Amino acid sequence: MEIRYAALIGLGAMGSFFAPRMEAKLGRDHFRVVASGARKERLETKGVTINGVNYKFSVRTPEEEGPKADLIIMAMKDMGLLQAIEDIRNLVGEHTQILCVMNGIESEEKVAAAYGWDHVLYSYMRMSIVMKDGVADFDPNWGTVHFGEAKNETLTARTQMVRDFFEACGIPYVIDEDMKRGIWFKFMCNVGENMTCALLGIPFGAFRTSDSANELRRAAMREVMAIANRLGVDLSEQDIEAQEKTVKNIPYGNKPSTLQDLEAKKKTEVELFAGTVVRLGKKLGIPTPLCYVFYHGIRVYEEKNTGEFDPR
Structure with a gap:
């Protein structure tokens, strides 16, 4: 079996990594973006600009009947996951495979609860994309999508099918031998980097020069590591050390998604990142004082952005 019809829901920063290359491979009639209402209208009239090129992809509404998708990429923010699970229902057929590349450690379980594990592969992204007002800029060859079964010592037929498709599209990928460990490693890095930058209002470049920023980043990572270890996921200080070079090679002015959201x-x-750490820490009896500060501090910024503290 091969992928002949594909869909994407969530044409934001992560979605922009996939959409141009998938459409170029499949054609407009065989690749659709799922959207409705004002978002559909905006995508059809204004489109999105990705690395200097404006695209107006074919849009399919959740209610629209049509061919079932061989592959669905889910790339929305966490707060949109439950709605997106319903929005793809008309696209899911007998052989459909779903990659939920969004952040966090629990999205696959939620999608599988709706459609079954036969339709869901584990996946996550390793890249930094700046997107503002429908404009995304990034090096398309720098980032990667990671995907596969929970364990990948031997590749299953569906993993090979997605691999062959990504190769045909020119989409950089990695198939982790242990995908759950990879997802937890990404989560650990995200909590350390995303939360530190958001609370302090600093770009990734701060980790090149600021010892204090790095102390906070590593301390948050260790809170995640302690939880992962208790749950049987083998993360260690060597993993934290391995991230040092990667985080310091991210373009200096790039900002993680949480800081981009606060500024917009x-x-x-924050509920997905620090909130998850605090929740699991309480459940497992593991102290998470830094993520507690991250969680409530960023929530205060959100309240400030709504005008809650405006004396008028």
């Missing part, structure tokens, strides 16, 4: 006065994914 949007709701953030």
